[in-house]
Amino acid sequence: MDQALVIAAHGSHLNAESSTPTYDHADTIRATGAFAEVRESFWKEEPSFREVLRTVDAEEVYLVPLFISEGYFTEQVIPREFRLDDWDPELWDSDGTSATTATLTAGDTGQTVHYCGPVGTHDTMSDVIVQRAQSVTGDSDVGEGFGLAVVGHGTERNENSAKAIQYHADRIRDRDRFDEVQSLFMDEEPEVDDVTEHFESDDIVVVPLFIADGFHTQEDIPEDMGLTDDYRTGYDVPTTVDGHDIWYAGAVGTEPLMADVVLERAADAGADVSAAIEQVREETGGVRPATGD
Amino acid sequence: MDGEYVDALVDTAPDGIDFDDLHVDRDPDGYAFRTPAATHTGIDEETLREVAADSPYVRNWYFWHAVAPQKDDHWAFLRWLEGADERGVTERYDALSDGVAATWGQLHLRVELTGGERRYHVRHVADADTDSEDLAKHDEPLDARDLAKHDDDGQYRPLKTAPSLRTGWAFPDLTAAELVATVDAFYPATIANWHREREGDLDVSHWRDTVSRQTGIYGVVDTWDRGDGHEHVDWVAEACCDDSQCLKRREWQYDDETDLDVDGGSGTFPCREPCSLVIAAARKWTKLEGEATRTYEFELTPSEKEQLEAVIDAVADGEADDIREADIYEGANRYRVRYLRAKLFDEDGNLAGVETDD
Numbered sequence: 001m002d003q004a005l006v007i008a009a010h011g012s013h014l015n016a017e018s019s020t021p022t023y024d025h026a027d028t029i030r031a032t033g034a035f036a037e038v039r040e041s042f043w044k045e046e047p048s049f050r051e052v053l054r055t056v057d058a059e060e061v062y063l064v065p066l067f068i069s070e071g072y073f074t075e076q077v078i079p080r081e082f083r084l085d086d087w088d089p090e091l092w093d094s095d096g097t098s099a100t101t102a103t104l105t106a107g108d109t110g111q112t113v114h115y116c117g118p119v120g121t122h123d124t125m126s127d128v129i130v131q132r133a134q135s136v137t138g139d140s141d142v143g144e145g146f147g148l149a150v151v152g153h154g155t156e157r158n159e160n161s162a163k164a165i166q167y168h169a170d171r172i173r174d175r176d177r178f179d180e181v182q183s184l185f186m187d188e189e190p191e192v193d194d195v196t197e198h199f200e201s202d203d204i205v206v207v208p209l210f211i212a213d214g215f216h217t218q219e220d221i222p223e224d225m226g227l228t229d230d231y232r233t234g235y236d237v238p239t240t241v242d243g244h245d246i247w248y249a250g251a252v253g254t255e256p257l258m259a260d261v262v263l264e265r266a267a268d269a270g271a272d273v274s275a276a277i278e279q280v281r282e283e284t285g286g287v288r289p290a291t292g293d
Numbered sequence: 294m295d296g297e298y299v300d301a302l303v304d305t306a307p308d309g310i311d312f313d314d315l316h317v318d319r320d321p322d323g324y325a326f327r328t329p330a331a332t333h334t335g336i337d338e339e340t341l342r343e344v345a346a347d348s349p350y351v352r353n354w355y356f357w358h359a360v361a362p363q364k365d366d367h368w369a370f371l372r373w374l375e376g377a378d379e380r381g382v383t384e385r386y387d388a389l390s391d392g393v394a395a396t397w398g399q400l401h402l403r404v405e406l407t408g409g410e411r412r413y414h415v416r417h418v419a420d421a422d423t424d425s426e427d428l429a430k431h432d433e434p435l436d437a438r439d440l441a442k443h444d445d446d447g448q449y450r451p452l453k454t455a456p457s458l459r460t461g462w463a464f465p466d467l468t469a470a471e472l473v474a475t476v477d478a479f480y481p482a483t484i485a486n487w488h489r490e491r492e493g494d495l496d497v498s499h500w501r502d503t504v505s506r507q508t509g510i511y512g513v514v515d516t517w518d519r520g521d522g523h524e525h526v527d528w529v530a531e532a533c534c535d536d537s538q539c540l541k542r543r544e545w546q547y548d549d550e551t552d553l554d555v556d557g558g559s560g561t562f563p564c565r566e567p568c569s570l571v572i573a574a575a576r577k578w579t580k581l582e583g584e585a586t587r588t589y590e591f592e593l594t595p596s597e598k599e600q601l602e603a604v605i606d607a608v609a610d611g612e613a614d615d616i617r618e619a620d621i622y623e624g625a626n627r628y629r630v631r632y633l634r635a636k637l638f639d640e641d642g643n644l645a646g647v648e649t650d651d
Contacts, residue, residue, distance in 0.1 A: 013569070046482070055482050057364045
């Protein structure tokens with residue numbers, strides 16, 4: 001039976017580039033031919049979460065949220081708008097970062113939907129963060145002599161938001177690749193504003209765990225860290241702040257290897273995509289750490 | 294595909310074929326082949342192949358079963374495009390030789406027979422008569438995602454069905470499947486909803502259903518409905534859902550028993566529920582409309598009052614940018630408005646020096 005992939009992302013009414021990473025990753029996956037259909041869908045754009053499934057011919061759908069953390073969107077908005085009958089967050093049996101998949105029926109189309117956990121909490125997201133550090137420094141061996149800051153939005157409504165950031169910071173720290181790894185936040189302690197106070201290393205790579213570049217990653221964070229007084233004038237990479245060289249990476253979600261995380265989510269839910277995963281990892285520069293973790 | 298359609302016909306004939314005035318079956322006497330143009334009974338396979346090879350009915354049958362996408366709505370959409378319900382095969386093939394066109398939102402769609410096969414063409418309706426050489430050519434359906442993103446002025450289009458699709462491009466040579474993919478990229482889910490409506494099973498979610506479903510920052514919109522009135526929803530629909538703002542035809546009402554008082558528009562494809570833009574705007578209005586009115590006193594000349602009305606009209610109708618710089622006869626002309634501001638605003642931006650005092 002044909003299998004389809006549907007990616008669910010936030011999108012934006014105001015920012016034309018919000019959807020770009022979603023389109024890019026969908027195109028990468030589409031090119032592998034692993035799915036008969038690959039569809040993007042959005043909370044704020046079209047096709048909407050409400051209507052995307054009726055544009056899909058396949059009876060079996062892998063639904064992967066292109067969101068950073070478990071919480072409001074993955075537990076309430078997406079299941080409701082996709083009309084996933086009998087959804088209950090308990091089906092994921094998650095501790096906040098361990099959601100895998102639940103198989104449900106879409107109320108309006110009758111399709112079987114394998115509803116996957118968000119990309120942001122998948123283990124391979126740690127690889128993407130490291131890959132992002134490599135991309136921004138232009139050094140495939142970056143690590144020694146460098147600190148790595150993984151930056152998140154922070155809690156507000158959702159404690160899982162911070163959990164996802166800390167989860168990957170811990171995993172990357174355990175690899176002993178970077179001299180220091182620290183999770184920082186926009187609206188809670190430890191704050192990204194004080195980035196240089198949290199690192200001994202002269203060089204600090206800063207990777208925001210956001211899906212798309214936008215207001216937070218292009219305006220707030222660069223200004224908060226002191227890379228620039230006015231985001232419109234831009235900043236250098238690296239920029240020296242308080243004697244540290246800050247390598248600011250922009251949203252991790254724009255890294256091409258993100259397509260691999262989407263595929264991994266579908267694979268964990270039973271999709272037959274192992275060849276596609278190999279292909280995407282090769283094309284996007286993703287290599288599994290030799291030591292594993 | 295020369296010959297493929299004949300092979301397919303011979304393979305399928307034992308099961309019987311009855312499609313678009315083509316009737317083929319096999320019995321102990323041989324094959325029977327009937328169309329409005331010809332009847333052959335008791336013929337052998339070789340004869341069947343000969344009569345089939347020259348028959349548009351066979352090519353038509355083959356297209357609809359082996360070439361066209363089989364998803365119900367896609368299939369119905371392609372049939373609609375070439376007027377399959379109104380024209381028999383001979384008449385249709387004559388028409389298709391010259392090309393058959395239809396409009397879908399701001400898309401000008403065209404299907405034409407080339408070498409006996411259907412090829413599809415998409416461009417902006419405003420470019421229907423533009424020389425093809427003057428249009429940027431595309432052959433990848435997903436290019437439509439990028440074309441749909443900004444209007445001719447470079448402004449972002451958050452609503453795909455806003456009547457602001459940019460011009461200057463063409464998809465000159467698409468297959469049936471590519472045509473459907475292109476249309477779906479410009480106007481997502483419009484084919485699916487159009488088809489559901491035609492089949493009588495469009496799942497409309499009215500205003501009440503939709504706002505009561507909202508949570509998070511949009512949960513507040515549910516509180517905007519008080520008592521029996523729905524005037525505020527009429528205003529929402531007039532503001533956002535008019536044909537001048539969105540090409541979908543609004544089918545949602547206040548609730549399943551209460552229609553809105555404004556027209557739903559004349560679009561080809563339906564709108565089945567308040568979209569995310571309507572809900573986001575309604576959230577703002579819910580907050581604004583929570584304010585009580587107050588009485589302010591301003592002194593205006595009659596012309597100044599009319600000028601304020603002209604400014605509101607120009608902005609609401611998107612015409613402010615079209616008013617010429619020196620056209621001081623228009624109330625919304627920039628010099629006229631700047632003069633009004635210079636005269637009536639105090640240094641804090643208060644109209645006629647009257648503080649808002651909220």
